[in-house]
Amino acid sequence: MTEPVVSVRALKVSYGKFEAVKRISFEIPKGEVFGFIGPNGAGKSSTIRVLATLQRKFEGVVKVCGLDVRRRPATVREKIGYVPDFFGVYEDLTAREYLHFFAAAYGLPSHRRKAVVDDVLELTDLTHKIDFQVDSLSRGMKQRLSLARVLLHDPELLLLDEPASGLDPRARIEMRELLKALKEMGKTILISSHILHELANLCTRIGIIEAGQLVAEGSLDDIFRRLELMRVVHVQLAGAGEAVAADLRQHEGVADVDVQSDRLSIRLREDLLSIEDLHAAVVAAGGRVRMFQPEAMDMETAFMKLTEGVTA
Template sequence: MAFIEIESLVVCYGRTAAVKGVSFQVPQGEVFGFIGPNGAGKTTTIKALATLLKPASGRARVGGFEVRVQPDRVRQIIGYMPDVLGLYDELTVNEYLHFFAAAYRLDPDRCERVVNDVLTLTDLGGKRHARIDELSRGMQQRLSLARVLLNDPQCLLLDEPASNLDPRARIEIREILKELQNLGKTILISSHILHELAQLCTRIGIIEAGRMVAQGSLEEIYRTLGLVRVIHVQVANQTPELLEQIRKLDGVVAVAVEVDRLAIQIQEDKLPVVGLADRLHGLGAQIYMFQPQAMDLETAFMKLTQGKTA
């Protein structure tokens, strides 16, 4: 059953429609990556799910609760991390978390334990009494994530959680998110760092100018787009005859001869990657390197979007 359901969602700022009939579903326990150019409507969609913007029409449900009808119930099961961190600079880490623990109406006797848990999870235990404005950007990001986890939400709405972070802080955030995924949380995450989404997300949605242009697993998107897969192969006995034979294989789109390797472009539905090595071997090729190129989300993104805004 889908935990997040959006159906023909329309959200307007005055007369301008920022989201124009977006529909998608996120099953429970999955990580859904939301990508799109600036101004595509990602943040607006996430804000609508977080009950911060009222949809003009369409349905948006979280955990079975319609955001327009039961916003209070939705707020109890979500954790929202905006693209700006939303930190009170003058508070200490401990005060900040206790403040939100009280705002989430946690039992005062449980507060201390919950705060300890989230501090441990986000590795901020050593900074408990530090003022927020003295923390590094990465730590502030982790603190924001700690705040999101205070009420043990079933669903996390994360808007650009890794933006402006250095590689180490980005990896740390990614590891925490993987841990949360293992805990069964449903996560909707928007990001510009495409290869990270590819590593983390089970499903991807690409939005442009307020409309969803593609969604599904990365493989499904590739298949939908008819994108070719590139396999890098190094062959000891490379001859023009062998190259010609490879080009004639069913499913091979092109073979490019590079300095030290062959780049074979294949259509996966006709010629699976798994079977290619056997087929090459059958043609007499002596293979000493066989490397399928990673799914390239950037290619899909560039092919699907044109940089339009809503």
Template sequence: MIEVVGFTKRYGEFTAVDDLSFSIGKGETFGFIGPNGAGKSTTIRFLATLLRPTTGEGRVAGHSVTGDPMAVRRVIGFMPDDFGVYDGMKVWEFLDFFAVAYEIPRTARKKIIGEVLELLDLAHKRDDYVNGLSKGMKQRLCLAKTLVHDPPVLILDEPASGLDPRARLEMKALLNELRRMGKTILVSSHILSELADFCTSIGVIERGRLLAAGSIRDIQKQLRAHRVLKVQLLDGEAGRAAEILRDDPSIRLVETFDHTVTAEFEGVDEDMARLLERLIGAGLPVHSFAEEPLSLEEVFMMITKGIVS
């Protein structure tokens, strides 16, 4: 649904984005992550047809970003990291303004605006003035206007920026719902732990260059040669559990801390099931037994170098 091929953007001698290429399949939620100044917003503005490339091309739902920008605009919902409104505009008027821009017939607009307000839990704010809304409500409204023409592709630039914890959780729930509706979503964010909860794939960018792209699990495998197994036990039995794990050929290194045992694991899923069976068979009180994946923060820190253009 989204394809970027060799996208480069230069401003004089400065290269903001350098030969960027990636693709996003239908129904995916792609987390676009990188430090400030990495080139995320530049790439997003290019895909939203707001910025012409120095070189390269992009396609959204089969339409060329440079060759047919109007077709691209019809199939995307773009949420910028900041947006403004006219003074004295009510919530429903704000959405109606965009519905008119997308050439939605007058007879259909009222129904569509009502449905979008319900989806975003803004129906009770229908007649409120936009300037009087809280930051969280304004973010919801901006997301609502991206959905008014029911686009199959959403491009969201820092949708949770500046929100308090409750508003961030509500925004995450909304994005999860949009994913379940089958939308293809590209979302940039600095809140990496929340991206990990709903993204199916990620791209890591630094100094305008793409360092890694793919499913979170595949990138984790590339960064860490072994899997890590974490076992939590009751009643101080970590030592005996560690002895059982050390005797298994699929285990490399075992460490214990309090009631927890962590081990480097080189087997397959069937070996993991066998290990759990051995621990339970030995009468150990296993509280939890699971693979410990790299967090998105760890992935980010391992890939990037902390250099800002």
């Protein structure tokens, strides 16, 4: 088995008597996008700061690419790219100077810098802004520039702390698409957010943290299954649906069928009956399907069920 890119074991972070993170453990294998979810003050940023080598005092064993963060932080820094939840600007630099500044800080050979900077600007669609002052860029562009910065040294792990915070809808979508591209490039990504539906489409696994403790960790399907959350499927039929509804209620896996004026709302237990089989069952029951629409998994429900609204 290959070594996970991130390995956190019994991590505890304290600020004086206040325990921000209480002995949490998790692992992130290579190529995964791990969503770190939790309310404000839950301990997400403290955990990410430990991984980013910005937290000097902590307990537990934290490894990045097999390297102990406590013992070899300098080497760890070469493996990670960190985007904090704010965009600290050097307002006196242009986008080009900003990226060259960090290319030099990451120790890229000077003859390679121009090509690398051009590449990351193209990837983040900022080439046309190369000679603009960083301070003059919009918030979304600044966030993309931040991503461009962390890609300069081609890190194995990206640590993104609330990257979509404060962005407008367009910038959020652009950011999501960019992250998908990075996922396809095989980057391992740890992304924190409290905007749940954004992570639902992106993450391969999530960890839900509250009051410094990890309350759930796994793939979305795993978590939904364990929480016994049901998916709602909306079906619109030609003609009356009572008979079909009565037939469907006999199927194992159909928890409930609500007959509404224009549709049937079916609550489905996916572990017992898949969506495809449900569709077949509707047709078999004589239903002439006009619309068949499974609702997206409701992460907000899962989050509310798992957390109690407390902070550490």
